[in-house]
Amino acid sequence: MVKISDVARHAGVSPSTVSYVLSGKRSISDQTRRRVMDSIRALGYRPHAGARALASNRSNVIALVVPLRSGIHVPIVMQMVIAAVTSARTYDHDVLLLTQDEGIGGLERVAGSSLVDAIIVMDVEMHDVRLPVLRSLDRPSVLIGFPAEPSGLTCIDWDFEAAGAACAEYLADLGHREIALIGAPPAVYERGTGFAERTKAGFQRAAAERGVIAVVRPCDPDHAREAADDLLRDHPGLTGIAVHNEPAVEPLLSAFRATGRRIPDDLSFIAIAPDDLAERLDLTSISIPAEELGRQAVALLMEKLDGHQPPGATLLPSRLVVRSSTPAA
Amino acid sequence: MVKISDVARHAGVSPSTVSYVLSGKRSISDQTRRRVMDSIRALGYRPHAGARALASNRSNVIALVVPLRSGIHVPIVMQMVIAAVTSARTYDHDVLLLTQDEGIGGLERVAGSSLVDAIIVMDVEMHDVRLPVLRSLDRPSVLIGFPAEPSGLTCIDWDFEAAGAACAEYLADLGHREIALIGAPPAVYERGTGFAERTKAGFQRAAAERGVIAVVRPCDPDHAREAADDLLRDHPGLTGIAVHNEPAVEPLLSAFRATGRRIPDDLSFIAIAPDDLAERLDLTSISIPAEELGRQAVALLMEKLDGHQPPGATLLPSRLVVRSSTPAA
DNA sequence: GGCACTCGTCGAAGCGCTTCGACAGTTTTT
DNA sequence: AAAAACTGTCGAAGCGCTTCGACGAGTGCC
Known part of the structure; x- marks a missing residue:
């Protein structure tokens, strides 16, 4: 050597x-x-990385805690992970992967042993048990997702409230008077994951402001048919559909078509989904920029490592892309 | 501290x-x-991890190089990654994530700086440019996938040859005289990725042994309809279908049904796919154990770190699970 | 011309750990 | 009963790097 x-x-x-x-x-x-x-x-x-870490008290490695749970779309997670790794490299850092099931102990281990300089935690829950640990650690961290009580923490997420609102506004602007938001599987709502609730809130608020009728329904991808049938039966006037549930998008499209509805002629369909999915199916969509989120999370972390104080809350805007599942305006 | x-x-x-x-x-x-x-x-x-690494010349971290390319099924990659991380932890090691686009330089960097003790490379190609580097590195490595010239390297993969053969044998045993294997997108074959070829070889060999007619066709998930139509037109006697292409499975099912064929009555359908997909669609399948592969790769690496000499080639058996896309035998 | 600076470089200390050789005491062997 | 082999512990060296203070040489200012 x-x-x-x-x-x-x-x-x-x-x-x-x-x-x-x-x-x-x-x-x-x-x-x-x-x-x-x-x-x-x-x-x-x-x-020598170890010698450097010992002498400088900096390992140039950050930890990334990835979720394992059901109901989250794996390709999106992977996109964020890749983006985070790639981005970290531009700051001359590497990424150590931690799984959520190592739990609190894992965080304490990698921070306590100075294996990593900082931590990114993905998929934060409303009342995440890791919050107190993260607060007590002597290393900076960035959370992807917003907990109920984010004070003292740096959080970043997509602006789901705005995305939900954008769906409702867009559908209302198209002239629809009765619109529905089809959301994540029931389990996701029960877990109190913030994003599902926030999309819903935005959707409902914007619908109310526009004076249109809004219904919201959770949906399991395996029961898309049921969801479509239920909605159309209970709300015969329904003509605008927003979906916030990637794996359910295709089943839902089939399900609505199976009822004889044509898209976009009879039904406007808009998805909150990553661009690749929306492009493939040629759907009007609100894009959720996964890479951007991974990249920004790293950027925030680096700010903190440099001793700066980035904003405690960052909401990443999404943008509406009109494709052919809604009529031209 | x-x-x-x-x-x-x-x-x-x-x-x-x-x-x-x-x-x-x-x-x-x-x-x-x-x-x-x-x-x-x-x-x-x-x-202190750094101090320990410096004094002991062991970082207790392994590198995992993840693929980025198209045509590979992201959830499977993720499963392997998670399994590798989880497994590494049981050996008291952590996992540093590297992306393929860091290329050779990334390998040299993490090995040369003693950041990691060993390396797992996923998605190895037939003539992978990384092979010479891996051979020259002073750290052990394990490859997931088999290159054309694996000498001096430790490789592990699913036994696709056997999986292909199992498909053909099973279909032949069901009485089908003309069978087809629908494989990965053309790009995958062109890249010379070994697994696609090996499945094909096994399928053809077993079909020949059983004296049944076998056709093989690549397939892009977005052109499933075309693939199904082509096959049925060119081979009217076709009654047994094997698919080795996860994202294309559902489109293909729809496509075949759209031609009026009933499954399993008119067509036997068997997929080489992870269990969760096959279970969800209730398909007879050859399972490909992703977690097992991640776990075993780590186990092999640990063997090498312990100074042992594990076998140069490991093929993970898959097993056939009969579900309702083939007639009861 | 002298004083105060800045610039570029060096030497030495020290980061926190592992490991080697030594050694006293105990047990086993012959 | 002496020799040989273990057992359990310690002290010191050293892993390869960063960083602090020091210092000589050059620069600017009055």
């Missing part, structure tokens, strides 16, 4: 100079810098 | 004794061990 002293000898400087060249924490003459860099390349030097 | 010397003082022993209690590398009297453990708990001591 080639170490810093080898580089120093090769370049004819002291080890500390090599260190300063690498860290940029003191000024170095151009000439010296160049010589050192050449030696580094010539010898193929790579700083 | 509480360090090993604090624990030592508290327990009335030397730091080295505490270290030996923790590592078990020398015998320690029960009495001393107990006193030390009590002090550790009392003080909430956690060894």
